[in-house]
Amino acid sequence: xxxxxxxxxxxxxxxxxxxxxxxxxxxxxxxxxxxxxxxxxxxxxxxxxxxxxxxxxxxxxxxxxxxxxxxxxxxxxxxxxxxxxxxxxxxxxxxxxxxxxxxxxxxxxxxxxxxxxxxxxxxxxxxxxxxxxxxxxxxxxxxxxxxxxxxxxxxxxxxxxxxxxxxxxxxxxxxxxxxxxxxxxxxxxxxxxx
Amino acid sequence: xxxxxxxxxxxxxxxxxxxxxxxxxxxxxxxxxxxxxxxxxxxxxxxxxxxxxxxxxxxxxxxxxxxxxxxxxxxxxxxxxxxxxxxxxxxxxxxxxxxxxxxxxxxxxxxxxxxxxxxxxxxxxxxxxxxxxxxxxxxxxxxxxxxxxxxxxxxxxxxxxxxxxxxxxxxxxxxxxxxxxxxxxxxxxxxxxxxxxxxxxxxxxxxxxxxxxxxxxxxxxxxxxxxxxxxxxxxxxxxxxxxxxxxxxxxxxxxxxxxxxxx
Numbered sequence: 001x002x003x004x005x006x007x008x009x010x011x012x013x014x015x016x017x018x019x020x021x022x023x024x025x026x027x028x029x030x031x032x033x034x035x036x037x038x039x040x041x042x043x044x045x046x047x048x049x050x051x052x053x054x055x056x057x058x059x060x061x062x063x064x065x066x067x068x069x070x071x072x073x074x075x076x077x078x079x080x081x082x083x084x085x086x087x088x089x090x091x092x093x094x095x096x097x098x099x100x101x102x103x104x105x106x107x108x109x110x111x112x113x114x115x116x117x118x119x120x121x122x123x124x125x126x127x128x129x130x131x132x133x134x135x136x137x138x139x140x141x142x143x144x145x146x147x148x149x150x151x152x153x154x155x156x157x158x159x160x161x162x163x164x165x166x167x168x169x170x171x172x173x174x175x176x177x178x179x180x181x182x183x184x185x186x187x188x189x190x191x192x193x194x
Numbered sequence: 195x196x197x198x199x200x201x202x203x204x205x206x207x208x209x210x211x212x213x214x215x216x217x218x219x220x221x222x223x224x225x226x227x228x229x230x231x232x233x234x235x236x237x238x239x240x241x242x243x244x245x246x247x248x249x250x251x252x253x254x255x256x257x258x259x260x261x262x263x264x265x266x267x268x269x270x271x272x273x274x275x276x277x278x279x280x281x282x283x284x285x286x287x288x289x290x291x292x293x294x295x296x297x298x299x300x301x302x303x304x305x306x307x308x309x310x311x312x313x314x315x316x317x318x319x320x321x322x323x324x325x326x327x328x329x330x331x332x333x334x335x336x337x338x339x340x341x342x343x344x345x346x347x348x349x350x351x352x353x354x355x356x357x358x359x360x361x362x363x364x365x366x367x368x369x370x371x372x373x374x375x376x377x378x379x380x381x382x383x384x385x386x387x388x389x390x391x392x393x394x395x396x397x398x399x400x401x402x403x404x405x406x407x408x409x410x411x412x413x414x415x416x417x418x419x420x421x422x423x424x425x426x427x428x429x430x431x432x433x434x435x436x437x438x439x440x441x442x443x444x445x446x447x448x449x450x451x452x453x454x455x456x457x
Contacts, residue, residue: 062235
């Protein structure tokens with residue numbers, strides 16, 4: 001029965017005291033939210049920690065939850081803010097790459113040029129690896145954080161351009177540009193797998 | 195999950211490849227911890243209700259309680275007679291003093307002078323006997339005012355049937371007609387001394403009330419009393435009529451006697 005309910009309904013049901021509603025909702029976003037964090041921070045252990053913190057934040061924020069936007073937008077926004085907090089503490093460089101001055105599409109190209117993946121992790125150096133998933137992970141890791149973020153929000157969160165723009169506090173065109181760059185770069189990196 | 199708009203960049207092949215290989219999952223332990231935390235939060239949920247719940251829950255009872263409190267307060271304030279309570283003490287204070295004054299005047303004035311016509315009033319038409327009694331029944335008022343007949347005087351006139359206009363009188367005013375009705379005969383007025391004795395032996399509060407009663411009895415009985423004296427005269431009982439008249443003058447020294455009694 002609860003499987004038919006929307007994410008927002010489930011969250012409201014949980015707010016009203018239905019624990020099963022939360023379980024259903026959790027299962028829906030279990031993988032996607034984790035992968036978003038894991039791909040963004042690059043460390044499975046840290047990703048698990050952040051992942052747990054995000055869900056605890058969801059639990060604590062249930063009283064104030066209002067279905068003003070899609071649940072996915074809300075929860076990925078929480079995840080993004082938690083990620084920014086993590087960057088602020090541990091990786092100011094990565095934070096700078098998520099900063100608003102990187103929102104300009106013109107700057108994104110420069111950012112891509114400035115942030116090459118380490119030599120041993122470039123798609124060319126790893127093309128012999130058998131495991132496609134690992135190749136994909138590495139391709140994602142090679143993306144600038146802003147582009148990777150947009151790609152993950154679109155793929156894992158299923159967010160639209162507008163929703164991604166809201167979640168990342170950026171303009172729609174900027175988001176669109178980032179997604180286009182991300183897809184182009186990934187296609188280029190993973191061409192042999194496609 | 196969501197249908198992407200036409201202008202949204204997309205690469206279905208890449209998306210499919212990504213989804214086929216994106217299989218990372220959080221550990222079971224993490225899942226358990228999160229779900230347990232979610233359940234635990236619900237268990238202690240009453241301490242963390244949604245914002246505004248307290249007000250929503252208590253709004254109606256608080257509103258009702260406030261309304262009830264205001265209503266009761268206003269009702270209690272309204273129940274207190276606006277002019278009645280302040281007027282009654284005045285009446286009570288005036289009554290004994292009037293009673294004290296009445297006998298003393300009677301003693302000071304010789305009997306003969308009481309029967310003599312007053313020099314200032316002969317030209318003026320003599321007011322009806324009840325009017326003067328109504329004046330006496332008034333809680334306060336100067337002597338000058340008492341010379342002018344007013345609507346309340348007419349209403350308070352004994353012998354007249356109660357009129358609806360009585361209801362419009364101040365709170366103290368209706369008391370007079372009610373008490374007056376209970377003293378229809380001159381015998382009641384003659385028993386004033388007995389009433390005074392009763393008053394002396396009564397407690398202070400009761401005494402004040404009795405004073406007001408005696409005064410009104412006096413006032414009420416005056417016209418009836420005079421009628422009785424007239425009847426005695428008609429019947430030829432002159433001595434008895436004279437005695438009653440003297441008694442009347444002693445009890446009501448300020449009462450303007452009709453012409454027939456001014457001899």
